[in-house]
Amino acid sequence: MDSAYRKRLIAIWIGIAAVYLAVLLLDMTLRPTSMLLTVLKKGAIYSLVAVSMNLLNGFTGLFSLGQAGFMLIGAYTYAILTMPGDVKTSESVYKYYECFITFDTGVFIGLVAAGLMAALFAFLIGWPVLRLKSDYLAIATLGFAEIIRAIFQWDVLGPVTNGANLLRSYIDLTRVTLPFTDIPFPPTLFVFMVSGICILIIVLLINSSYGRAFKAIRDDETAAEAMGINLFRSKELSFVISSFFAGISGALLAMFQYTVQAQQFKSMMTYEILLIVVIGGIGSISGSCIASFLYITLSEWWLRGLDMGTFLGISAPSLFRSGFRKLVFSVIIMVIVLFFSRGIMGDKELSIPRMRAAFARAAKRMRKEAAG
Amino acid sequence: MFEVRNLSVNYGGIEAVRDISFSVDEGRIVTLIGANGAGKSTTLRTIAGLVRPRSGSIIFDGVDITGKDPTYIVSRGITMVPEGRRIFPDLTVMENLRIGAYLRKDSIEGDIDWVFSLFPRLKERSWQYGGTLSGGEQQMLAVGRALMSRPMIMMMDEPSLGLAPLVVRDIFSIIREINRQGVTILLVEQNANMALQVADTGYVMETGVITLSGRGSDLISDEAVRKAYLGK
Numbered sequence: 001m002d003s004a005y006r007k008r009l010i011a012i013w014i015g016i017a018a019v020y021l022a023v024l025l026l027d028m029t030l031r032p033t034s035m036l037l038t039v040l041k042k043g044a045i046y047s048l049v050a051v052s053m054n055l056l057n058g059f060t061g062l063f064s065l066g067q068a069g070f071m072l073i074g075a076y077t078y079a080i081l082t083m084p085g086d087v088k089t090s091e092s093v094y095k096y097y098e099c100f101i102t103f104d105t106g107v108f109i110g111l112v113a114a115g116l117m118a119a120l121f122a123f124l125i126g127w128p129v130l131r132l133k134s135d136y137l138a139i140a141t142l143g144f145a146e147i148i149r150a151i152f153q154w155d156v157l158g159p160v161t162n163g164a165n166l167l168r169s170y171i172d173l174t175r176v177t178l179p180f181t182d183i184p185f186p187p188t189l190f191v192f193m194v195s196g197i198c199i200l201i202i203v204l205l206i207n208s209s210y211g212r213a214f215k216a217i218r219d220d221e222t223a224a225e226a227m228g229i230n231l232f233r234s235k236e237l238s239f240v241i242s243s244f245f246a247g248i249s250g251a252l253l254a255m256f257q258y259t260v261q262a263q264q265f266k267s268m269m270t271y272e273i274l275l276i277v278v279i280g281g282i283g284s285i286s287g288s289c290i291a292s293f294l295y296i297t298l299s300e301w302w303l304r305g306l307d308m309g310t311f312l313g314i315s316a317p318s319l320f321r322s323g324f325r326k327l328v329f330s331v332i333i334m335v336i337v338l339f340f341s342r343g344i345m346g347d348k349e350l351s352i353p354r355m356r357a358a359f360a361r362a363a364k365r366m367r368k369e370a371a372g
Numbered sequence: 373m374f375e376v377r378n379l380s381v382n383y384g385g386i387e388a389v390r391d392i393s394f395s396v397d398e399g400r401i402v403t404l405i406g407a408n409g410a411g412k413s414t415t416l417r418t419i420a421g422l423v424r425p426r427s428g429s430i431i432f433d434g435v436d437i438t439g440k441d442p443t444y445i446v447s448r449g450i451t452m453v454p455e456g457r458r459i460f461p462d463l464t465v466m467e468n469l470r471i472g473a474y475l476r477k478d479s480i481e482g483d484i485d486w487v488f489s490l491f492p493r494l495k496e497r498s499w500q501y502g503g504t505l506s507g508g509e510q511q512m513l514a515v516g517r518a519l520m521s522r523p524m525i526m527m528m529d530e531p532s533l534g535l536a537p538l539v540v541r542d543i544f545s546i547i548r549e550i551n552r553q554g555v556t557i558l559l560v561e562q563n564a565n566m567a568l569q570v571a572d573t574g575y576v577m578e579t580g581v582i583t584l585s586g587r588g589s590d591l592i593s594d595e596a597v598r599k600a601y602l603g604k
Binding site: 209212213215216218219220222223224225226227228229230283347 | 420422441442443445446447451452454458459460461462463467470471472474475517521
């Protein structure tokens with residue numbers, strides 16, 4: 001390991017630590033309902049699911065659209081497991097069904113189980129589905145996600161899933177405590193930590209020999225096979241791991257929004273995540289993270305005014321009314337797809353030398369313009 | 373060391389290979405030459421486990437490896453440099469080499485040094501993406517990648533395809549050098565002249581069958597071969 005590399009590594013860790021410290025400070029000082037904290041939380045959750053989708057679509061070359069389905073499984077698993085046993089047996093949530101799960105677990109077990117359950121489903125459907133290629137795989141996974149949503153709302157499964165009714169009263173973000181104490185865990189920091197650890201694991205995986213095998217399959221399946229890579233096993237591995245983390249992000253989403261209902265995990269949600277992956281750059285982890293914060297900030301916060309009558313101080317209630325935000329958003333997306341088709345980051349990662357080079361280029365251009 | 377017995381392969385609805393038999397002795401360079409569509413590539417792909425044969429057997433070191441999957445075959449010590457190089461364009465040169473050693477559990481640093489000593493150009497470009505290399509460099513990378521699995525037999529499918537004559541000569545001298553260092557080579561070529569010059573034994577394939585065989589130096593002066601493949 002040469003010293004330049006080590007220096008860069010140290011710089012990265014310091015940067016990450018600074019981000020977490022900033023999050024902690026914001027968590028301590030701002031109102032818990034502040035827009036900034038909401039956006040940070042949701043952005044971190046979407047970062048995780050976008051990165052998990054990127055692992056499949058960007059690094060393994062499997063065009064899968066099942067993400068919302070796996071998030072749903074994770075969200076439900078988490079909600080059902082962490083809901084206190086007496087709530088489950090009482091009438092307050094399960095009004096029309098007798099819930100037969102009487103125990104409850106802590107947050108940690110709930111999160112891990114959410115991931116494992118999603119991974120199990122992925123393992124099972126991977127057998128038939130991963131034999132398909134490109135568009136066919138996308139259609140099959142999309143169909144799977146829709147089937148899952150229907151099944152979770154099925155009457156017969158009511159004693160477990162509460163049918164089409166929503167789940168609540170489980171351990172949400174405000175009720176997470178520091179281990180072995182009653183001190184509440186700063187909620188935004190909690191989301192950042194869980195997402196951060198999961199993304200770190202994905203990054204380590206991508207840089208391992210498994211990750212290299214994924215990328216080899218993406219580049220050229222036949223050549224990868226000739227190298228002795230077992231195509232099916234590698235694809236299945238990537239699919240299962242991606243779904244595991246999608247499941248965890250589903251659980252985080254459940255924690256974030258206090259209630260869970262199968263209805264919200266529509267294919268629209270998968271498209272949103274796909275959009276984030278494309279905007280960030282297919283094959284770039286940092287791109288996915290940047291894009292998800294950007295997307296969430298725009299759609300939940302900065303462009304809100306477009307729906308509410310006042311935007312950037314301009315009041316035009318007849319123009320800026322419900323639905324206008326979506327229209328502006330669509331235009332932005334079209335511009336990105338047309339002019340930045342490789343996304344913000346392409347398939348590169350954010351790094352200090354690259355940022356420095358970009359700044360130097362921009363400065364040079366500005367000097368030139370000033371001189372000429 | 374390596375023997376193909378009465379191999380027949382159906383590929384893409386046609387009988388691409390019909391009842392061929394040949395053998396490769398340890399430490400030799402053996403070549404299959406023939407025109408387009410003679411079944412040479414199909415033969416290699418079948419040995420590599422990418423295609424299943426209809427009948428016949430492939431014996432390697434006394435073990436029947438017919439119809440086994442590529443993972444098994446690579447781990448037994450048979451590796452292939454595919455036609456058209458097929459390096460991984462979005463992986464760096466270094467990553468391409470590491471993928472070649474995917475099935476190995478032992479240390480590969482020594483082998484990377486070995487490949488770099490064979491191809492100094494690859495060392496200069498180890499951080500470059502595979503897709504940015506020139507055709508000749510990509511062929512070197514494809515060979516280096518195959519060597520990373522520490523093969524006993526390296527099968528090469530048309531290594532001269534699409535390369536400038538000077539580069540082709542480099543590649544063939546490297547093939548000789550690799551063979552000198554103990555790797556048995558099974559070479560499929562349309563460039564019969566070059567192939568027969570380096571080969572100890574040659575087989576001529578025509579529409580799925582082997583029509584002629586002999587020592588490389590004998591075939592090169594054989595009247596029928598000269599007429600059909602050497603353009604003389």
